[in-house]
Amino acid sequence: MPDDxxxxxxxxxxxxxxxxxxxxxxxxxGETRADLCIVGAGFTGLSAALHAAEGGASAVVxxxxxxxxxxxxxxxxQVIPTLSRMxxxxxxxxxxDRGEAFVALIRDxxxxxxxxxxxxxxxxxxxxxxxxxxxxxxxRMALAEARVxxxxxxxAPVELLDRAAMAKLAGTDHWYGGWINRTGGHINPLGFAxxxxxxxxxxxxxxxxxxPATALTREGPAWVVRTPxxxxxxxxxxxxxxxxxxxxxxxxxxxxxxxxxxxxxTFPLSDNVRRTILPEGHALSDTRGDLYFYRFDADGRLVTGxxxxxxxNWRKRIVAxxxxxxxxxxxxxxxxxxxxxxxxxxxxTADRAPHVHELAPGVTTWIxxxxxxxxxxxxxxxxxxRQALGAPWSALPLLREPLKPIxxxxxxxxxxxxxxxxxxxxxxxx
Numbered sequence: 001m002p003d004d005x006x007x008x009x010x011x012x013x014x015x016x017x018x019x020x021x022x023x024x025x026x027x028x029x030g031e032t033r034a035d036l037c038i039v040g041a042g043f044t045g046l047s048a049a050l051h052a053a054e055g056g057a058s059a060v061v062x063x064x065x066x067x068x069x070x071x072x073x074x075x076x077x078q079v080i081p082t083l084s085r086m087x088x089x090x091x092x093x094x095x096x097d098r099g100e101a102f103v104a105l106i107r108d109x110x111x112x113x114x115x116x117x118x119x120x121x122x123x124x125x126x127x128x129x130x131x132x133x134x135x136x137x138x139x140r141m142a143l144a145e146a147r148v149x150x151x152x153x154x155x156a157p158v159e160l161l162d163r164a165a166m167a168k169l170a171g172t173d174h175w176y177g178g179w180i181n182r183t184g185g186h187i188n189p190l191g192f193a194x195x196x197x198x199x200x201x202x203x204x205x206x207x208x209x210x211x212p213a214t215a216l217t218r219e220g221p222a223w224v225v226r227t228p229x230x231x232x233x234x235x236x237x238x239x240x241x242x243x244x245x246x247x248x249x250x251x252x253x254x255x256x257x258x259x260x261x262x263x264x265x266t267f268p269l270s271d272n273v274r275r276t277i278l279p280e281g282h283a284l285s286d287t288r289g290d291l292y293f294y295r296f297d298a299d300g301r302l303v304t305g306x307x308x309x310x311x312x313n314w315r316k317r318i319v320a321x322x323x324x325x326x327x328x329x330x331x332x333x334x335x336x337x338x339x340x341x342x343x344x345x346x347x348x349t350a351d352r353a354p355h356v357h358e359l360a361p362g363v364t365t366w367i368x369x370x371x372x373x374x375x376x377x378x379x380x381x382x383x384x385x386r387q388a389l390g391a392p393w394s395a396l397p398l399l400r401e402p403l404k405p406i407x408x409x410x411x412x413x414x415x416x417x418x419x420x421x422x423x424x425x426x427x428x429x430x
Contacts, residue, residue, distance in 0.1 A: 007065040007210065013074055013342040014265040014297060015190035020123045022067045022194040023201055028208040028230035034060040036388045037225045037234035039213045039248070042072030043189075043374060044366065045240030046196035046207075047116075047381030048388070053203035055389045060232050061197075061205060062225060064212035068193030070244050071373060074344025076263055076303060077189040078283040078295055080131050081110035081156070081181055084371045085352040088150040094353060100154075101397030105383070107156045109375035110183040112382065117187070122195025124187040125298040131184025132284040134166050134175030136427065140287040144179040157182040170284060171277040174329045178286070186283040186295040189374060196378075216248055216363070223362055236388045239365035240381065242373070243347035249359050254405035256367050257416045258345035262318040263305040265297060266326075266336040274300045276332050289423030291371075292329060301339065302326070307420040315341055346371050348416070350406050354380070356398045364388070366398075 010016050036052050038045040041063035052059040063069065083091065083106060091106070092099035114128040135141045148160045158181050167173040169180070197207055208227075215226040216237065225232045239249060243258040269277070278284060278296060285293035294304050306322050308314055323335040349355055349368035354376065356366045364387060366380050383396050393400060406412050 007069065007212070010066060011069065011074055011342060011344070012340070013190070013263065014301065014303065014340040015073055015077070015188050017340065018297065018299070019188050019191040019194060023198040023207070025067065025207050025209040028062065028211040028227050028232070030230050032060060032206070032230070032232055034058045034206070034232055034234045036060070036236045036238065037062065037223065037232040038238045038240055039225065040070070040240035040242070040244070041067045041197060041207060041209065042070050042193060042240060042242065043196070043377035044242065044381040044384070045238065046193060046200055047378045048238050048240060048385040049205040049207070050196060050200040050203055051382045051385035052388055053200055053205040055385065057389055059200070059205040060234065061200070061207040062211045062213050062227060062232065063207065063209045066209050067197045067207065068190045071242065071344045071346065071369070072193045072377070073190035074263065074342060075189050075261070075373060076293060076295065076305060077187050077374065078131065078285060078293065079110045079113050079128070079185050079187055079374045080283070080285070080372055081107055081183050081375050082147075082151070082372065083353070083376075087147055088154055095399045098397060098399040102399065103154055105379050105397040106376065107151065107154060109379040110185065113187070113192070113375050113378050114185065116196065116199070116378070117192065120195060120199040122192060122199070124191035124195055126185065126187050127281050128183070128185035129280060130180045130182040130282050132166070132169060132178060132180050132282050134170060134178035134284065134286045136175060136286045136288050136292070138176045141177050143287060144177065148179045151181065169278070169280060169282055171279055172329055175286060180282075184283060187374070188297070213248055218360075236362045237364075238384050238388065239359070239363070242367055242369055242377070243345040245367060249363070249365070251403050251405045252359070252365065252367065254409040255349065255355065255403060257348045257406065257413050259307075259348050259416060260311060260343050261305060261307065261346045262314065262341070262343045263303070264319065264322060264338045264342070265301040265303045265340045267339045268300040269302060269333070273333055277302065277330050288427045290420055290427055292325065302333070302336065309418050309420045311417065314343070347373070350404070355401055355404070356380070357403055358393075358400050359403065
């Protein structure tokens with residue numbers, strides 16, 4: 001992946017330029033006591049902190065950088081209530097007796113995001129009018145039909161769209177039809193993260209930034225999380241680090257491959273062009289492996305992006321590649337100029353499924369958003385908070401699994417970006 005920005009800085013992005021400012025926080029100094037210590041101030045950690053505090057627990061969040069510094073503040077902001085590669089029938093089989101409950105959690109995950117935004121008055125440019133998944137080849141309509149059937153049978157508000165209906169909503173005849181899930185939408189993700197943090201603070205949680213967790217140890221009946229200038233003594237710990245997981249817990253960072261996802265936003269479009277592209281403001285990401293994805297921000301910028309097999313000279317190359325792509329999909333726009341270009345990591349697991357772990361009594365985590373982090377992380381954060389508050393695992397829609405580090409992780413991580421070449425090859429074939 002390309003070089004990252006230091007933890008003392010703020011990753012440049014459209015969201016950093018437009019999100020409301022974060023609540024005031026400081027680094028941890030000295031020792032503090034809490035019922036629950038959460039490592040990571042992204043969607044998972046902040047959702048867990050908010051729900052734990054609302055449930056009466058004292059919660060402390062430790063963040064190495066600033067609120068939303070990682071993937072939660074850098075993604076495209078599409079709120080999608082599905083997994084990227086697994087559909088409900090497969091999820092039900094894969095997760096056994098927790099399968100249908102987990103399907104229901106995913107089904108309702110986008111609604112949870114928008115409900116939190118409404119309940120807490122979060123300024124996140126929230127638009128909940130549906131997520132479109134168009135079919136990029138005629139053969140992929142069978143996948144759209146299967147997804148509508150499987151999600152519809154489980155109560156999701158989904159609808160199959162023919163080519164004409166998709167063209168009307170997308171503003172282009174590039175695709176062959178597809179489907180819509182009406183609970184989805186899009187947000188300013190950094191605005192959402194900062195708003196979640198503010199809501200958690202109002203509920204009584206404490207959030208410490210520039211406070212990386214450097215060690216996690218058991219001391220008697222409690223867990224101790226150390227930072228450079230302090231420590232938290234807690235009954236329970238949630239590791240909410242996902243794509244940024246390291247060996248704070250041995251082996252956790254080797255269960256995931258962080259893949260670079262490049263994002264960009266045009267300058268605000270003129271009204272006459274803006275009205276012809278996604279005219280009803282939907283979020284859209286298609287059936288390709290090398291995704292085509294689009295949405296607008298509140299000021300009329302088209303926000304899109306893509307992947308690269310090699311990170312060298314990434315900015316120039318991704319701008320050229322995605323500029324040509326936009327002109328192909330939306331010829332009325334032509335090759336656009338991009339005002340903002342940035343990147344962020346996507347946490348990929350070997351089986352493309354999310355993994356939930358009880359690493360030790362009192363220490364829990366989940367890992368592997370696989371491109372669906374906004375809604376999924378928010379929902380799983382709430383469930384991990386319920387577990388920390390005392391809910392038995394049998395009452396949660398989560399399947400605990402043993403840690404499964406990827407063999408030859410360093411080699412796999414080095415080669416992983418080349419998978420985009422295979423995805424492009426498959427995208428051209430049925």
